[in-house]
Amino acid sequence: MGGGGSKAAFGSAIGTSPQGVVAHSSHYRSMRLADVARMSSYRDGHYCGVKWQCVEYARRWLLQVHGVTFASVGMAYEIFDLPEFYRPGTSDGGAPTPVRVQRYRDGEAPTAQRSDGDSSAAPQVGDVLLWHPQGHFARTGHVAIVVAVGADSETDGLTIALGEQNVTDASWKGLPFSRQLRVTRRGAAFAIEDPLPGAKVLGWVRPVLQ
Template structure:
């Protein structure tokens, strides 16, 4: 028998109550002011009573202290990138897992999301996963069933989980080698998203909170485009000819460069891409591929890197405010350094 609107159908983790949303039991007067239908928990609006999205937001708020942004439709949650911790507004990434291809069972507190198909053809649907095994997945949801749960039950529905696994070796079967498909009778679940965050163990904000926060993007100042372009090399060579810390560079291949050996570098190249090293005999001794093959070339005097323990070694040094700011060591068996080259942090001890 269907319960009236606002009836508590059951209670799940953290004392979160699941309510009946049989809106057909409402009269027109109750729908006159939509603000009356909003639910608020500890000053946070969790959504309209008692939609599926409201339950998802309230569950995460009560049990994890995080909420997700407002979305137009339930299925849009699958596209969200992060949730926000209410206490300090720190953002944590949502990790999407496509149904049928995920390599592990969904975690408790993950949001199961349905495509806008079948019974949920207009808005899609979400539920919160409160338990998952190789045989079944327990979910809590609102706006699907309007009957009170049996005594002692802590979930809305138990969905069968079809699982299969394979071994890469006889003794190498682990949890990561399981995959699963959640079956429903009305529409396919598109997948689930899991909030990834841990509780703060410090009172103050740390540098890692800034660098690893998905809500923060770090941009280099525009002026860094100038020194990062290889086009500055011939300019510096013109301004400071024969400087002991500069290699001869030119936009044209000169007889002097041919006699000394040279390196061809694309102006906009990065990470050792499209570099060619030519020796004094005109033979290419090393070169790399990349996406700057049609870029303007710069020709620079050859100076091979020193070799130590079978690897070519290069120092990279930074200045901050005109003062020494740090050094790294890059090493590679190849003469050309690239993204895969080893990088070692170096500390100077006085």
């Protein structure tokens, strides 16, 4: 649901999440020579990634909204297996602070009650959604942020709205999300359907914010 349309020029703002995080087009064929020298993205002095890839948006959203980020990864899907996220060090020399994460595999029930009392495996706002490296997201996988959650009246399940980059590079058409995906419940497990060719969701990671 959602998405599509003509590609915007590289770097153009294509949409803004409900939390105020702007997404940009990564349509590399429209890059100008001046863009090549400025490919690194930063938020408050902290590195977010290469403009305007999916990992860059995920880091920037987490930093802007929660002051949290994650370690360097080679491919987007590797975020799922990171042992923790962290709060960056401060400008006055303060050390980075680890942030615990919870992982939920798509279509699989949680193995145990979470120690902080959170037993809900359903995707929540702020969850970091990951895709397997296959189909539309071959080799790299993909990462997006869940920016809103609502009821799906057709299936009695949920819909999640995504903030993301480097998928269609098209305008969000005034909506506060790039596209919506359906979430179905299977007992204690939840599964997310992505209609993009061959795309398969790996799961979602939830930073435990104190």
